[in-house]
Amino acid sequence: MSLKERIDFRLDTLQSYMESNLHLEKPSQVYDLTLSISKVWSVLNEEDREYVQCAQDAILEGREWNV
Numbered sequence: 001m002s003l004k005e006r007i008d009f010r011l012d013t014l015q016s017y018m019e020s021n022l023h024l025e026k027p028s029q030v031y032d033l034t035l036s037i038s039k040v041w042s043v044l045n046e047e048d049r050e051y052v053q054c055a056q057d058a059i060l061e062g063r064e065w066n067v
Contacts, residue, residue, distance in 0.1 A: 003040070010037050011048055018055050018065040031059045 001009075014033055017023060023030040034056050041049065058065055 003043070007037070007040055007043065011051070014052070014055060018058065021064055023055070023059045024062065024064065027059050027062070031056065034059070 010033060014030070014037065017030045017033065034052050037044070037048075037052050044052070055065075057063075
């Protein structure tokens with residue numbers, strides 16, 4: 001699996017977690033996923049960076065994901 005495929009898989013997983021509001025039940029697990037994505041911050045496009053940041057905010061604030 002290439003680096004791009006691994007990044008895309010993690011981003012897809014994060015999107016699935018956020019849309020199902022799993023971050024409200026398991027905030028540590030979902031936040032850890034955002035950190036693993038952040039390790040490759042320099043290769044993310046602006047849209048993906050913004051998504052990760054918004055997800056982190058929602059996790060830390062305990063807000064539902066209504067995007």
